[in-house]
Structures are given as C-alpha cells and as structure tokens.
Amino acid sequence: MGGSRTASSDITAWCSAVGLLSLILLLSVRENNASNDSVRGFQFSEKPCEEIYIVGEGETLHTIGDKCGDPFIVERNPHIHDPDDVFPGLVLRIAPFYFSRKV
Known part of the structure; x- marks a missing residue:
C-alpha cells in the first residue's frame, strides 16, 4: 500500500510541476510578444x-x-x-x- 501512495504523490507532483512550467512559459511568451510589437522606433x-x-x-x-x-x-x-x-x-x-x- 505504501508504494501506491508514493506513486500517486509522484504523479500529483509531476502534474503540478508541468502545470506550473506551462503557466510560466505562457506568461513568458505573452510578455515577449508585447515587447516585440515595435519595429525601428x-x-x-x-x-x-x-x-x-x-x-x-x-x-x-x-x-x-x-x-x-x-x-x-x-x-x-x-x-x-x-x-x-x-x-x-x-x-x-x-x-x-x-x-x-x-x-
């Protein structure tokens, strides 16, 4: 039973990490696009x-x-x-x- 809880905790932690990483990447792309909306002044x-x-x-x-x-x-x-x-x-x-x- 102990191994089942560890696997479940690992999956939850992994999904949380992927979600957080996706959110950071999305915000980074949006910020980068906002700063690239300029051309030669x-x-x-x-x-x-x-x-x-x-x-x-x-x-x-x-x-x-x-x-x-x-x-x-x-x-x-x-x-x-x-x-x-x-x-x-x-x-x-x-x-x-x-x-x-x-x-």
Missing part, C-alpha cells in the same frame, strides 16, 4: 480610428492624420479634390494599420 498600438471616418467640426486632414496615424489620407480618398476643402460630415477612408513613435 515605432510601436504598434490599438487603432485610434475606424477604417471609415466622418470629419467633425473644426477638423483638418492634418489633425485627422495625426489623430488616426495616417499621413496618406488624400491618397486614400480620391474624392478629395482640394485638401483645404474639408467639412463636417465628409466621409474618409483611413488606413487599417496604425503605429506611434516610441516614447
């Missing part, structure tokens, strides 16, 4: 704007580009003939990827 971030953007009162293409992380709004929106003629309610297409400078 730029850090990827959550999308500050949706792909379709509606211009609000007082906004310019420059302020929208800064806010949304898309400096190429005019190139993505062929319906904009004059970049200075931006008005509230104008619908814009914004790039689906965003990045910001690392601080």
Whole structure:
C-alpha cells in the first residue's frame, strides 16, 4: 500500500510541476510578444480610428492624420479634390494599420 501512495504523490507532483512550467512559459511568451510589437522606433498600438471616418467640426486632414496615424489620407480618398476643402460630415477612408513613435 505504501508504494501506491508514493506513486500517486509522484504523479500529483509531476502534474503540478508541468502545470506550473506551462503557466510560466505562457506568461513568458505573452510578455515577449508585447515587447516585440515595435519595429525601428515605432510601436504598434490599438487603432485610434475606424477604417471609415466622418470629419467633425473644426477638423483638418492634418489633425485627422495625426489623430488616426495616417499621413496618406488624400491618397486614400480620391474624392478629395482640394485638401483645404474639408467639412463636417465628409466621409474618409483611413488606413487599417496604425503605429506611434516610441516614447
């Protein structure tokens, strides 16, 4: 009977060790991925704007580009003939990827 308890204890200890090791490995991978979300001084971030953007009162293409992380709004929106003629309610297409400078 004593050998059965030892085997059971060994299995429990082994399963606990494997579980703990798996948890440590998983957390390590997640932390490593979070730190690798940067490329040459730029850090990827959550999308500050949706792909379709509606211009609000007082906004310019420059302020929208800064806010949304898309400096190429005019190139993505062929319906904009004059970049200075931006008005509230104008619908814009914004790039689906965003990045910001690392601080």
